[in-house]
Amino acid sequence: MIKVNHSLCTLCEICVGVCPFSALMREDDKIVVLDTCRLCKICLKHCPENALSLEVTASRSEHNLADYSGVLVVAECSGDSVHPVTYELIGKGRELADKAGEKLSCVVIGHDIADICDQLLEYGVDRCYAVDYPELAQMRVEPYTNALEEVSLKIKPSIVLLAATPTGRTLAPRLATRLRTGLTADCTTLEVRNGSELVQIRPAFGGNIMAQIVTPKHRPQLATMRYKVMEPAVKERKPDARVETLQLLANQLESKAQVVKSRRKPPEESISDAEIIVAAGRGVRSEQSLAMVAELAALLGGQLGVTRPLVENGWADYTRQIGLSGRTVRPKLLITCGISGAVQFTASITGAETVVAINSDENAPIFKNAHYGLVGDLNEIVPALIDGLREV
Secondary structure, X not given: OEEEOOOOOOOOOHHHHHOOOOOEEEEOOEEEEOOOXXXXXHHXXXXXXXXXXXXXXXXXXXXXXXXXXXXXXXXXXXXXXXXXXXXHHHHHHHHHHHHHOOOEEXXXXXXXXXXXXXXXXXXXXXXXXXXEOHHHOOOOHHHXXXXXXXXXXXXXXXXXXXXXXXXXXXXXXXXXXXXXXXXXXXXXXEEEEOOOEEEEEEEEOOOOEEEEEOOOOOOOEEEEEOXXXXXXXXXXXXXXXXXXXXXXXXXXXXXXXXXXXXXXOXXXXXXXXXXXXXXXXXXXXXXXXXXXXXXXXXXXXXXXXXXXXXXXXXXXXXXXXXXXXXXXXXXXXXXXXXXXXXXXXXXXXXXXXXXXXXXXXXXXXXXXXXXEEEEOOHHHHHHHHHHHHXXX
């Protein structure tokens, strides 16, 4: 941080004028540094009295790396139900912990969560940390972040895994800031090397490369992973598995947010959970053709998926988008219609059991990812499939 030596400062305000971020200002008889400071150090060079200096403070996570051990999974639950992504995180966490020769823990935050904690212990978790308070019955950012910070400081995990869901994406950056450590979002693969160093792999530069990211000097190593990119954990209760309760102070349960009751429509089934998907891409050139693809999906008892161009055209809702900027899917059957097969799309369908591709270009990259390929005009092939299904 930039530190002001007020005994040397003459209040000339030269530093205030040269700061490109307006991060310095005069308050009464002092120069103060605002949160907008970007540490460019221009003010240090222009201060005629050398009253400004750069102060480096050791962050809380800059400890001996040997003090950190184990994998911590942040469970995601609502009421008495556990989000399926939690079991995928536990499965990946168990794999990483076994390779590093360390323990796997999970933390559950909520109210009346005893049954959930016992349930998670059946899936290879060594310790389950329960943060159980009525104030935590609904997700609120401040107390949930406080709880994650407390358990992280208590057990000092080397790795912390969260889901790349709205909840996980809200809590992960706040936790990383509290612990002064790094965060890699939307990972598709995680590996460990050199003991417990986490290699966090995710698409970068629009999906053109797969970046390998490490956090060599700070702990814990934080990562979020998308739903449906990992194999769920299998039941295997550890002999010494148990639940431990974590206590919070009254002020840690306080939140500035207020719970507002509203009437909502029942949530629709997420495309990430669909077992059959018919996906439309740029090759579907009209809303009429898209309606035809949607009809095929309905006849198969599945859901309609789309790529980004169709969402940008306003033809479909963003919740149906498949790709790096949309959803990751693992259906039993995926039929692609007019999708070329760019890596932004194919990276999100790697878990599909059977892929059928329909495209007029026989050299389209999608055929490299497909189990079955149909080369031809989708406006001829899809109606033929619909007629055949109607006959059946």
